[in-house]
Amino acid sequence: MFSKLVLRQRRGVNAPCVRLTALIHSDSGNLFTKSGEQRDPFEDLAKTIDTPNDSLKVKDSKKAGSVENILKEDKILNECVEIIHCDSKENENHQKVTTAVGSSLSSTINTRKFNNFFPNSSVTEVLKAVNSDLRSCNAQTFSEINTYLDKVDKLDPDSEEWDVMTSLIAHPDENREIKYDLLPRVSSSVGSYIEYSETLQKLVMLGVDLSAVEEFPFIANFLIRQDFNRDIVPKLLYLKDLGVYDHNIGQVLTTNPYILEDPIDKLQTVVDYLKSKRFTADMIGKMVVRHSMFLIMEVGQIDSKLGMLQKMFHLTGDQVREIFSTHPVLISHNRKKIQDVHFLLHNIWEFEKSQIRAIFLKCPLIFAEDAKKAVQSRLEILHAMGITTQKLSECPAVLMASHHQVRRRHAFLKEIGRAHYDPEKAGYVSLESLGMYSVDKWCWKMNIPKEHYMKFLKTE
Template identity: 30%
Template sequence: MAMASTCAQLGLRHRSPVCKMIYAQVQSCISTTRASTSICSGLFINRDNKTVQTRLRRKPKMCYYNDLTAKYLTTAGKDKKQTDELSSDVVNHSPLLPNKEAMLATENHISLDLDAPELSALEEISNDEAVTISVPSIPPMSTTLRDYVDKSETLTKLVQLGVDLFKLEQRPNVGSMLLRLDFDKDVAPRLLFLKDIGVEDSRFGYIISRNPYILTESLDNLQARVNYLKSKKFTAETVTSMVSRAPYLLNFSVKRLDNRLGFYQQQLKLSASNTRNVVARLPRLLCGSLEPVKENLKVCEIELGFKENEIQHIIIAVPKVLTANKRKLTQIFDFLHNTMKVPHSLITKFPQALNCKFLRLKERHLFLEYLGKARYDPAHVNYIALDRMVSVPDDIFCTEMALATLEDFDLFQKTL
């Protein structure tokens, strides 16, 4: 009590933060002593053994605050000499601030805490202690699948197969779908099925990157669709090639596949053999929308002026005309028919010209015209075949068709 009154008087004389802190700690010491609690190294320890173990676990945290108080008093003492004398006097007398003996005792207590037995899993803990428990888990939310690769066996093995996760995460709900899949239970059986029908391992990454939903298809449904294609006289090698190049092919039901094959056979008036030939060369015809196909057929008939039998011949030779961009198709036809003066019959005979790059067609025609060799009618002796002109490399085009050097062609291209 005498110490409290002395510190109170000092606090009134010296209204510094240090003195106020000392006064508050002494008041706390008095109130604690009245509660019949013993003080040791700044820690309140009851006589109950169970309570002692609990308090020992919290001891480092309380000593930490007392240590900060000591540091604060030491630093503040460097600024004011009078305050330094006052703080040193209180440190020697106050049991709340750790001295050398108290620090040694604290270290001993900490070592005892490290040797203490672990808590039982059934022991109740407080809410504060529960908050401090960290449970390792996968990120609950992320904008990229990369954060889950190290924590998901399925994603790890898909990456090893060459799957493009960036392409998959652009699609809604695909990332969460992949995280729910078990590799051994869901993914591996589908990969074995693809391998059984002849798909090479190097194509797994390509197929799953473009069609991850094949991993959720029933194996019975997949087998039924393969059996249907074989029943339509598609060979096993053709089915393998179609699945490898059109990943969505096996996601469509047998009824839909049958309707698509019937559409092309009836719309183009093709035989069953020619229909299989067209679909086998461009299997995505069975997967994509039919609207672009219908539109291109109308363009060929109405805008470009081809007859029905000419359209059939063009489609059988170049199935890509059915899915070509409408603007590109009309642009190439306009240059062939109106600039190069190639008639419909000749375009039908060399339909590969409709599937070439417009810039290549334009540059090569202008170069042949400059040399006076732009003759495309087979009736002429030295005519230029359209299919070769748009497909061969530049060096062959120059030496065999234009009868010029590659340097001459390069110089001519710079004048365009």
């Protein structure tokens, strides 16, 4: 059935659970008989066509009689027979649609039937829209597809009319040997289709977490329609060429399944851009494993982001390559959030620009944090502890720690008289250690009995 039509809001992943016919053909059909059996009433009629002038020659009286009975019983059949007898001028208006999935399928389409639902859109436009992405089609085509879907929704899925209506748009996977008759028509989880999809099964074997993948908009519907050997394998080989090892492929596709949707040429333009900026192949491979979302970005967006950050923190070219190859998440991170953290440090807490630059070089992921909910609360705790901005620029990792954990450990050290964060004083405690290590390891490093620390926490 139509696949991308289900991209409309609040529509699940649809798959037909009854047979699907080709578009209402001018020379063939596949309709239900009144008894409910699935058969082709034109199977005998096709054999009686002897000349290209559409003249019907009935060779067998029994066949002729059976055809006449069918024509009297079924009004839909009468309409289809009239189409067969249409004159040659009307036949010239019929179009051929080829669905390229595994093998090319071509069928003659009755444009008169099709144009009842899509008067302002061509067959090619509609097929391209429903088999790729509804967001990419124009407003007029989108409106007509919506109207068509609304009419389909009002029909009984077990009725003959629903069967005819849904056959107006050919399904792109009809030749991929997927057992559509057994698929659930609507599902909120991609797991319902794993049993019937070889592609999903092999992705699971590669280590892809489908429960995480289905959280990405539209990607579940896309993956169900893919042929693993033809559509997925080339992308896997491309990732290996970039330096992604086999055991990391599942992680990469789980965190960014859109790699499977974008063409390789588009991904390669991003790689070529990074190489032009003197990122090495090893750097690019590590970036893809750590955070591959930058691969689906436009080159202009990446260039603008790198330029903004280089100017904001006064970085050299080598520093840009070193930081972003280690933390590629900053490339795809919201630039306004980065600017908010910079504004908070510089304008609110009065960090000097040199101090902010030092913080970014030592711990750049601080600028990927939420300015109001995370960074602000941590700075308030550290300020109450008497930590200066200069000290924070030297030990910025404490800004990544839980402010509750830092506060509790500082209160305990203060209780036992060891809250000294100046390396020149006796009993010095590293400021960064307040946010590092588990309870057991921290107590061991501080040479503190764990029982004493746990007892203190109960008194808070």
